[in-house]
Amino acid sequence: MSNPAIEELQNNDKFELVTQLNHEQIKAFVMEQLTEGGKIIYFYMIYQLVMILIGMFFLTRGIVLAFQNNPSPLVISLLTLACCFSLLIIIHEGIHGIALKLTGAPKVRYGGYLKKFIFYAEADKHVLNRSQFAFVALAPLAAIQVITLTGILFNSHQSGTYFWAILMSAHSLFCAGDIGLLSFLYRHKNSEIYTFDIKDEKTSYYYRKKNNRF
Numbered sequence: 001m002s003n004p005a006i007e008e009l010q011n012n013d014k015f016e017l018v019t020q021l022n023h024e025q026i027k028a029f030v031m032e033q034l035t036e037g038g039k040i041i042y043f044y045m046i047y048q049l050v051m052i053l054i055g056m057f058f059l060t061r062g063i064v065l066a067f068q069n070n071p072s073p074l075v076i077s078l079l080t081l082a083c084c085f086s087l088l089i090i091i092h093e094g095i096h097g098i099a100l101k102l103t104g105a106p107k108v109r110y111g112g113y114l115k116k117f118i119f120y121a122e123a124d125k126h127v128l129n130r131s132q133f134a135f136v137a138l139a140p141l142a143a144i145q146v147i148t149l150t151g152i153l154f155n156s157h158q159s160g161t162y163f164w165a166i167l168m169s170a171h172s173l174f175c176a177g178d179i180g181l182l183s184f185l186y187r188h189k190n191s192e193i194y195t196f197d198i199k200d201e202k203t204s205y206y207y208r209k210k211n212n213r214f
Helices: 006-011 023-036 039-067 072-084 087-102 130-153 158-174 176-186
Strands: 015-022 109-113 118-122 193-198 203-209
Touching (some): 006 015, 006 193, 015 023, 023 039, 023 118, 039 072, 039 158, 039 176, 072 087, 072 158, 087 118, 087 130, 087 158, 130 158, 130 176
Antiparallel strands (some): 015 203, 109 118
């Protein structure tokens, strides 16, 4: 069954607006969702804590080895961090874009608010249901996790292990926004939820079917 059209969501008595979110407000909205908790947030926080500990271990070990006249691991770790806050952002959003295309989006647009360090991929006026949104939101987390774990498991060189471990650790921080938005949708787990972006308004809309309960 195809998703309702935007006109149907907006002008049909069967649906009601849950919230609308201006893209410049996303950071504050995500922080609110993260503080409210829930199962999704709980598991993500555990995952992120593990990733942070892994990252700290490799960075600390790199510093120790540098004092032992082996600066290579530390240099690789620092260069990897620089890569994470540049190239990895592009890769992360690119994976979102691929996932959106797989849900049937005819065109994907990329953008960001550099001052707030917020970046996004959006498909203008493309309606997603909850399952499709979950697929798009989790695609970068799953893809990068598989790639980095594979790199760690099949890398026999110390330098390569530092690269993949730091990359995996840092990327966990990039997924907070995706997890926060996903958690919001699953707070309405007993409802049919639909969402879409309108590019010209820089706004995301979330609708639910009225004949279901929260």
